[in-house]
Amino acid sequence: MKALKAQGLKPAKLIVRALSQGARQGRLEFGNFSAPCALGRSGITALKREGDGATPRGRFAVRYVYYRPGTRRPRTALPLHTIRRDDGWCDSPADRNYNRPVKLPYPASAERMWRSDGLYDLVVVLGYNDAPRVRNRGSAVFMHVARGNLEPTEGCVALRPKDLRRLLSMLPRDCEIVVSI
Known part of the structure; x- marks a missing residue:
């Protein structure tokens, strides 16, 4: 995105709007x-905190995509990585790797990326609280596969698998997501 901004161009925008307050x-x-x-179980918030179950409001870079081997490789211009069984995401605010990918087992609290429920078979990493990282402001805010009939998430944005795949096939390399009420 820096290259686009240097040329005076704006990145492509995905817009997420809540259906109502909360x-x-x-x-x-x-x-x-x-x-x-689907959005977080606590709706959208401007003051995200670790574990609050809210989706953060704001504008965030769309960084890269993880997908699980054994599932269909997504067509996308975004950087693409395979999920491995030992991949995790540190969610311990006191740890130096807070809100970063880590290898499991990890000495601090970390979310497992290789999940049995399929929610992370396709994951888009969003640039939320990553540069700079602020303790307790929330970690692992992704766009991923939705549960059931768009059941609430722990703070992520989730789409039906076919919608997520279709969206990924359209996104340019430099884009951002805007989450609003």
Whole structure:
């Protein structure tokens, strides 16, 4: 995105809007693409805290994609990485690797990326609280596969698998997501 900004260009934007104040579902739009999405169990907040179950409001870079081997490789212009069984994401605010990928087992608290429920079979890492990282402001805010009938997340944005795959096939390398109420 720095290259685009240096040229005076704006990055492509995904827009996520909650259906109402405190809503746990919303709508994600990108150009002509529009799909329902799940939000955090506590809705959207401007003051995100670790473990609050809220989706952070704001503008965040879309960094890269993880996908699980054995599932169909997504078509995308975004950087693509495979998830390995020992991949984790540190969610311990006191740890030096807070809100960063880590290898499991890890001495501090870390979320497992290789999940049996399929939610992380396809994961888009968002640039939330990563540069700079602020303790207790929240970690592991992703866009990932939705549970059931768009059930609430722990703070992420989640889409039905077919919608997430379709969206990924349209996204340019430099883009951002805007989450609002």
